[in-house]
């Protein structure tokens with residue numbers, strides 16, 4: 184328990200030190216930039232807002248899709264609403280900057296409206312971040328469908344309410360008013376400077392504390408979420424200290440938010456990469472399982488016949504295809520004397536020997552109980568006979584001691600070789616090699632017979 188607490192404490196310390204360093208670097212980079220470019224283009228702020236808007240929409244859709252996959256991780260929907268709501272409120276922010284649309288209205292900016300949308304955006308996101316942390320704590324409980332629907336509906340209503348309120352308070356509606364910035368002097372009003380700003384900072388601190396205590400910065404995803412909280416706290420603190428609505432702090436705020444958002448996007452892309460890798464791996468595994476024999480891991484009968492059929496399509500005298508059918512001699516005796524498990528070990532040993540004795544482009548398969556087959560492309564009869572002979576001799580050279588008991592006694596194999604040089608069916612091809620193998624059995628076993 185103590186060790187776990189120590190580990191978590193260490194993680195928290197590492198996280199805060201990391202954030203401090205990253206924010207410090209961004210801060211100095213921004214200062215460098217300000218020195219080089221003393222006044223920013225009036226288009227820059229709305230452009231950065233558009234970037235953020237698109238990023239937030241992307242995150243919102245991704246989280247919703249991820250939730251939709253298994254409909255288990257309800258906390259993803261809280262993030263989805265937070266980012267979707269944020270993106271929509273940024274549309275409001277953009278409408279306060281007609282400069283980016285209208286070539287002749289560079290100076291027309293409704294700072295108060297921009298501030299209203301900004302305030303409601305932070306309110307919405309901080310609250311939904313807290314909700315997501317709480318839902319994350321419930322992730323292992325079996326929550327009913329009704330609960331999911333109720334929570335999602337609740338979050339939808341909350342998001343819609345914030346959007347409507349922001350719109351009503353903005354200059355778009357005469358119904359409600361909220362004075363946060365004086366549009367003439369561009370000075371923050373007392374309401375923003377003190378209660379609103381402090382409330383938002385406090386909300387983000389609660390959000391960060393909840394997120395950290397519940398998720399314990401366990402992975403990159405939550406590191407991204409917590410880092411975003413810290414960026415927002417730093418942003419609001421800077422705005423608290425800054426004086427003018429068009430102060431450089433706003434550009435710094437956008438930079439912080441853009442970096443934190445990019446981190447979350449990177450986490451999501453990494454997630455997709457991992458998912459792709461895992462599913463590819465699983466596909467590979469299940470594909471291999473479908474073409475291989477479970478006991479020996481050699482190819483199975485159907486894969487062998489498919490490959491042979493394919494190889495026989497292009498067979499000609501200059502490109503012959505050889506098939507070697509092999510059958511262990513008196514294998515029944517091994518099973519009877521040493522048991523089936525030992526018999527299986529013998530089969531695995533022989534399979535490995537066959538696999539090691541052919542080229543990578545050849546196919547070694549198990550097509551029956553103790554019957555194996557090799558498919559050798561571009562191999563004339565003599566070369567195939569030599570391969571079979573080499574395997575036969577190698578197998579007969581092993582005994583119990585040299586195989587660490589995998590062979591309980593020396594074992595031999597009978598092999599039949601057939602080489603196709605013109606069009607022939609796969610069944611006929613194996614039939615001919617089989618006949619040669621039976622001839623080897625009948626003439627004393629432990630030998631190689633070439634068909635014909």
Ligand SMILES: Nc1nc2c(ncn2[C@@H]2O[C@H](COP(=O)(O)OP(=O)(O)OP(=O)(O)O)[C@@H](O)[C@H]2O)c(=O)[nH]1
Pocket residue numbers: 478510511512513514515516518522523524525526527530551552553624628
């Ligand atoms: N341990 C084990 N034995 C198997 C497996 N599949 C088939 N067998 C056994 O393999 C033996 C095959 O025996 P037979 O076909 O009669 O031939 P044999 O004893 O090898 O004799 P010859 O082929 O005439 O030399 C049978 O006893 C089967 O039970 C398996 O997956 N594992």
